[in-house]
Amino acid sequence: MVQLNISLFFKKLKYRCDVLGGVIVNKNKCLYCGACVAVCPVSAIELIDTWIEINEDCNDCGICAKICPVGALEELK
Amino acid sequence: MKDHYDVIIVGAGPAGSIAAKTAAEHDLETLLIEKRAEIGNPVRCAEGVGKEGLKQFIKPDKRWIAADVKGARIYSPGGIKIEMSEFGPEVGYVLERKIFDRELAKQAAKAGAEVMVRTRAIALIKEDGFIRGVKAENIGDSFDIQADVVIGADGVESKVGRWAGINTTLKPKDIETCAQFLMTDIDVDSEYCEFYIGNQIAPGGYAWVFPKGKKEANVGLGISGSRTKLHPIDYLKRFVERKYPEGKTIEIIVGGVPVTVPNKTTTNGLMLVGDAARMSDSLTGGGIIHAMKSGKIAAEVASIAVKAGDPSVESLNEYERRWILEIGPTLQKSYKAKELLLKLNDAEWDSLAASIRGINFEELTAFGLLKELALRNPKLLWGLRSLL
Ligand SMILES: Cc1cc2nc3c(=O)[nH]c(=O)nc-3n(C[C@H](O)[C@H](O)[C@H](O)COP(=O)(O)OP(=O)(O)OC[C@H]3O[C@@H](n4cnc5c(N)ncnc54)[C@H](O)[C@@H]3O)c2cc1C
Ligand code: SF4
Ligand code: SF4
Numbered sequence: 001m002v003q004l005n006i007s008l009f010f011k012k013l014k015y016r017c018d019v020l021g022g023v024i025v026n027k028n029k030c031l032y033c034g035a036c037v038a039v040c041p042v043s044a045i046e047l048i049d050t051w052i053e054i055n056e057d058c059n060d061c062g063i064c065a066k067i068c069p070v071g072a073l074e075e076l077k
Numbered sequence: 078m079k080d081h082y083d084v085i086i087v088g089a090g091p092a093g094s095i096a097a098k099t100a101a102e103h104d105l106e107t108l109l110i111e112k113r114a115e116i117g118n119p120v121r122c123a124e125g126v127g128k129e130g131l132k133q134f135i136k137p138d139k140r141w142i143a144a145d146v147k148g149a150r151i152y153s154p155g156g157i158k159i160e161m162s163e164f165g166p167e168v169g170y171v172l173e174r175k176i177f178d179r180e181l182a183k184q185a186a187k188a189g190a191e192v193m194v195r196t197r198a199i200a201l202i203k204e205d206g207f208i209r210g211v212k213a214e215n216i217g218d219s220f221d222i223q224a225d226v227v228i229g230a231d232g233v234e235s236k237v238g239r240w241a242g243i244n245t246t247l248k249p250k251d252i253e254t255c256a257q258f259l260m261t262d263i264d265v266d267s268e269y270c271e272f273y274i275g276n277q278i279a280p281g282g283y284a285w286v287f288p289k290g291k292k293e294a295n296v297g298l299g300i301s302g303s304r305t306k307l308h309p310i311d312y313l314k315r316f317v318e319r320k321y322p323e324g325k326t327i328e329i330i331v332g333g334v335p336v337t338v339p340n341k342t343t344t345n346g347l348m349l350v351g352d353a354a355r356m357s358d359s360l361t362g363g364g365i366i367h368a369m370k371s372g373k374i375a376a377e378v379a380s381i382a383v384k385a386g387d388p389s390v391e392s393l394n395e396y397e398r399r400w401i402l403e404i405g406p407t408l409q410k411s412y413k414a415k416e417l418l419l420k421l422n423d424a425e426w427d428s429l430a431a432s433i434r435g436i437n438f439e440e441l442t443a444f445g446l447l448k449e450l451a452l453r454n455p456k457l458l459w460g461l462r463s464l465l
Contacts, residue, residue, distance in 0.1 A: 038245075070256065
């Protein structure tokens with residue numbers, strides 16, 4: 001039980017970090033082309049169908065944001 | 078759906094569908110899975126294809142041919158025009174890929190392959206150092222499907238290779254990032270493809286106008302991933318405002334083209350084909366024909382491996398040997414040429430274009446063009462001489 005709560009705590013912490021320092025997707029801009037998936041050095045992005053998901057492996061390198069053809073990815077400083 | 082197949086192919090683009098068709102024709106129990114709900118949509122392509130290359134795989138059919146193209150016009154940054162008629166393998170037809178990709182999948186089905194859409198591979202099944210199938214997800218359900226051989230045909234966003242330990246990550250300089258408008262009500266020459274070069278227009282790439290009939294064209298551009306001061310869509314808006322201010326856009330397409338050379342393409346129980354293997358041409362960005370070629374070879378090799386009961390990497394390396402024989406030298410040369418041309422500034426492009434104004438080309442291909450340029454500009458294109 002304790003273990004479960006700890007892992008939950010870290011997940012939440014990580015989530016906070018993503019929002020504070022990671023990359024966010026503007027779903028109104030993304031045209032689900034998969035270019036960002038191809039350049040991510042840690043394979044953190046997945047193109048599901050008509051949307052992308054970024055997992056906690058993201059190391060905030062910003063490469064995907066530079067590559068996106070429409071600027072749908074934004075680095076949060 | 079069964080729980081075991083001879084071969085599973087992930088991705089129903091040109092590479093995957095040709096692989097599935099070929100595998101089924103070789104009497105393999107074949108499954109083709111595609112994560113999209115609709116094969117071929119959205120398109121990620123300018124749809125230009127060489128006639129010769131295409132005819133090796135499918136009989137041309139007007140249902141999926143939007144234009145029959147006779148030549149190409151290339152414009153330097155300063156507007157010098159180079160015209161190549163009967164241009165070689167880079168152009169020939171402009172396809173309607175939504176219909177074309179679907180037709181290829183239908184042919185695979187007709188040959189006996191099972192096809193599943195809205196079915197996404199989410200991982201590989203690994204046992205004793207071998208890939209033995211895929212974990213897939215279909216409308217919320219996930220399940221395991223075993224296979225003797227898995228073929229990764231999952232395009233630019235490929236994960237199959239990476240799941241198997243093959244690093245296919247592209248460096249920014251090894252991807253062209255692209256945007257395209259399908260424009261209507263514009264004046265185009267329906268028999269010519271046009272290319273526009275220039276660091277103001279498309280840094281480290283080019284803009285294209287590929288006709289799709291008399292009043293319609295794919296108008297797009299690609300820029301090097303290492304030169305993205307603006308996003309491709311912004312460069313494209315600028316280009317179109319100047320060139321077709323009255324045109325109407327009826328579709329927006331974006332995407333990335335790998336402009337590199339393949340790394341490894343095989344491991345125990347697995348082969349990578351097409352864009353998943355990074356087989357598009359670095360110079361032109363064309364990838365359809367290479368995708369189909371590699372798909373066909375991979376399926377032929379899978380057939381031998383399955384029948385011999387040996388899907389080991391040694392056995393599957395026959396695939397690597399054969400694609401290197403067929404397209405290896407072209408991929409290498411195009412990559413080297415791309416690296417060199419990336420360094421040219423606009424004035425250098427203009428002087429190159431001026432040097433070949435009005436000449437007749439012996440070899441009407443991108444390489445033919447480069448050869449003439451290198452002959453007349455040995456200093457500027459010194460690095461190219463070994464390629465030609
Ligand atoms: C803007 C642009 C313009 C281009 N112009 C041209 C051109 O004019 N001529 C030319 O020859 N080439 C062109 N290309 C390149 C060409 O589109 C590709 O090389 C070609 O489509 C590669 O075919 P493929 O079958 O390997 O991959 P794709 O056609 O990309 O097919 C891969 C398929 O796999 C599916 N998939 C991915 N992951 C999974 C998964 N996990 N599970 C299930 N399915 C999955 C995808 O949904 C997709 O349908 C262009 C590319 C772009 C981006
Ligand atoms: S590169 Fe941009 S448009 Fe393409 S899938 Fe990624 S976020 Fe979406
Ligand atoms: S910022 Fe870097 S690590 Fe994070 S998703 Fe983008 S490319 Fe991957």
